[in-house]
Amino acid sequence: MYIHTTASWPAREDRRAALVWLAIFWIFVGVGFGFDLHNYLREQPPVPKIVHVHAIATTIWLLTATALVLMVETGNVRFHRRFGWFAAGYAALILVIAPWSELSWQALNLQTPGALPPQFLSIAFSGVICMAVLLPWGILMRRNSAAHRRVLILATICISDAGFSRLVGLFRPAPTSFLGTYLFYEGGNLLLIVLMLLWDWKRNRIMKQFLWGAFLVVAVGLSATGLYFNETWKSITRSWLENWARHML
Structure with a gap:
């Protein structure tokens, strides 16, 4: 098996795969959050406004991100490049809003029975760290382009944990083992990474940049x-949330 650093195959042969990974990701997000929407809108205490913004x-x-992939698929590469800079700037905003939202939500529910424990912040922040x-x-x-596409797909799907856990939570409660x-x-992240790896392995297109990116996502998740x-x-996290509740809510 040869590990590539640049593509030796036509770029168009990679494009459909990106759509498949995003489609699976959207299933996680759509089904997971869709079925949880009823609970979300009726939470007590009501969720902070920053969570709605998030x-x-x-x-x-x-x-x-999906539109950027579709632009390439439909041949609008020039617009993809221009719009991509807007997307990059907008993503920086997400990297600020996401932890702010999580801290506010968990701080508000620090004493709420059945709420996520303070130490969950590590899991909540893992996707943001990978994306950053x-x-x-x-x-x-x-x-x-081949490495660019694979790494940015990883940057998009690495925040699938929230949707995936809600999807799995429809069938079983959260486990207590490591x-x-x-x-x-x-x-969800692990499944998508394995599927991407198998897809490229079958076509002899495994790229070093993808392997490093996948390693990062898995390592951060395990940590x-x-x-x-x-x-x-x-x-530590309980202290953070107590201070956040005292000064930021």
Whole structure:
């Protein structure tokens, strides 16, 4: 098996695959959040306004990322390049709103029975951390279209954990073991990475940049899960949320 750094195949042969990965991602998000919408709108205490802003902003970001893929698929490469800079700037806004939203939501529910525990922040932030690394890296590789495409797909799907966990949560409660917790929240990322890897392996198109990006997503997810079970991290995050509730809500 040869690991590529640049593509030796026509760019158009990669395009349909990107649509497939985004379609699976949208299933996770659409079904997971769709079935959870009833609970979301009736939460007590009501969710902070920043959470609504985050939901709308993230949806726009995902639609933007999908539009960028469709532009390439339909041959509008020039517009894709121009619109891509807007998308990159907008994504930077998501990287601010997402942790702000999570901190506000969890701080508000710090004493609410059945709410997510403070240490869940590690898992909640894992996708944002991956996106913050993969997005600029993918942009820097824009002249290497095959690597650019794969890394930016990873940057998009790495935030699938929220939708995937809600989808799985329709059938079973959150596990309490390390492996179960990792698969419950990060299993969507892992599934998409495995599918992407198998797709490229079958066609002898595995790229070094994809392997590094995939390694980052998996490593951050495993580290976040490890922190979730760490007593010191539990104390730190509780202190963070108490201070956030005191000064930011």
